[in-house]
Amino acid sequence: MTSYSISPQPGPSQETARTSHVALTPSPTDADTDDANRQAMGLAFEHAPFGVVVIGSKTRHIKIANRFARELYHLCTSLPAASLTGKQVDDLLPWMESDEILTQLSQVAETGVPVLSRFMDLPSDPGEHVGTHWGYDMVRLKTAAGHAYDLLVTFRDYTPVLQERKRAQAATFAALQRTELLESIFEQIAEAVVVRDRDGKLIVYNREALTLAHNQTVVERGRAHGERVDPDWDVVDADGKSLAKLDLPIWRAMFSGKSMLTDQLRVRKENGTLTPLLIHATPLRDEVGDIIGAVAAFQDISVVKEEERLKDEMTTVASHELRQPITVIQGHAQRLKRQLRQLTEQEHVLINPASLRKLADGMESQTARLNRLVSDLLDLSRMQSGHLQLNPESMSLTRLLERLVELQREASADHQFFIEDKVPPEHGELVGIWDEGRIEQILTNLLQNAVKYSPAGGEIRVTLDVIPRGTRVGSQARGRKRLTSDSAHVAITDEGIGIPPGAMVHLFERFYRAPNSGDIQGTGLGLYICQQLAAAHRGYLWAESRGLGHGSTFHLAVPL
The missing domain is CATH 3.30.450.20 (PAS domain)
Structure with a gap:
């Protein structure tokens, strides 16, 4: 070889x-x-x-x-x-x-x-x-x-090499998909999330976090031009004082190694508004347990804080409104007891029937006031829990309105009531499927408010008509809406103190009372409840006023 x-x-x-x-x-x-x-x-x-x-x-x-x-x-x-x-x-x-x-x-x-x-x-x-x-x-x-x-x-x-390459490509693709999914989830989280490394450098933040930054516009403008501008958050304490960097929960969590939770801080947004936050910060650790950074989640708790404020306000209002009639009833009861004691202990004591009737009327009036307050509080509770129920049935709005106006005329002799029926002849008597008790509650409240906020001798005009489908209704302050069906319409106009322009947008909020209401009794619940009842009938309640001292008009529209 x-x-x-x-x-x-x-x-x-x-x-x-x-x-x-x-x-x-x-x-x-x-x-x-x-x-x-x-x-x-x-x-x-x-x-x-x-x-x-x-x-x-x-x-x-x-x-x-x-x-x-x-x-x-x-x-x-x-x-x-x-x-x-x-x-x-x-x-x-x-x-x-x-x-x-x-x-x-x-x-x-x-x-x-x-x-x-x-x-x-x-x-x-x-x-x-x-x-x-x-x-x-x-x-x-x-x-x-x-x-x-x-x-x-x-x-x-080369088959093993090719197979390994394909596995690596598949793993890379799967990892990319997971990353994109996590990024999508991260961006859509309702809470603001911020992550920093152990040197404090901002690593990542989501879209919700950017909305809380006081330099949001600058950051977005930089993004549009391909520049990186880190957002900054102005976190303040209960007194509105900006926190130093090392006092922020994310830094405290990083340095202490412990999670931090607080609901006592607020963030000042770009428009200057202060948003209350629930902040949860926790340190980030590597596989051996060393701290490599920290993450903080910010949750806007404005609604929670507002609910707490409303609960406190409800307690205050309820306590005040309950105390007044109870005090009156207690005083009348004590006077009645004194007169009854004189009647039993002394001979020839003359009891003035008019005095007794006055005491009884006063007690009855205050009892009715208590009953209205309790009813309002119960309605408020049902509305907040979603348990308000209607009992709709065929009823005549024309007859109900005539009866309620007549009752108010008898109860408020110092005011002049006028009712005008503008319903087209083809409709005849306005009849619809509504909860008569709730419609009566709305109209009674509006009529009583017209009396309460009008001077003695003032005129109160009630108009009944039909608004055709497609008509835009509502106030400019709260936004106008287009009716989706023909609707029965009641307008109650008074010559009272009017509504300040700035109060119109808040008029139907819980516990709100216009600044010009003065010492006139009220809980601030009536109009809120009336609006909710109107909405439950798929209707609308709104108000108009030419300003202070020029009276106001309240409108109710419910679909026929």
């Missing part, structure tokens, strides 16, 4: 670097060294972790194949591994021509230009022990005679 050494050689005529050969020439060494080299070279060739074959360029048959190549041949064909040597390449793997591999063999044999780092996929599944993605190289060999050329082909299974 001829001994070969492998070394690059210049191509014919020494003309170009692109033509390369590998010369297999006998090594002129002494016998021992020569044998040792041949043995080492043979072992390396035979046990290489990739396939190596030598193909005759003229006959295109496989002259030499190492163990890797032989075993691969056996796995692919189930033929004996040793039978690979001597096989004709064209007959052995005819499908390779579809990948131009046979053509490449011819080109390398003719030109000497190697084919390096090419890849191919096997045309069908070769079995679980054979990869499907291979890389190969083709190099022309030159014998010592310098005439006969053989081709050296090496090939390696």
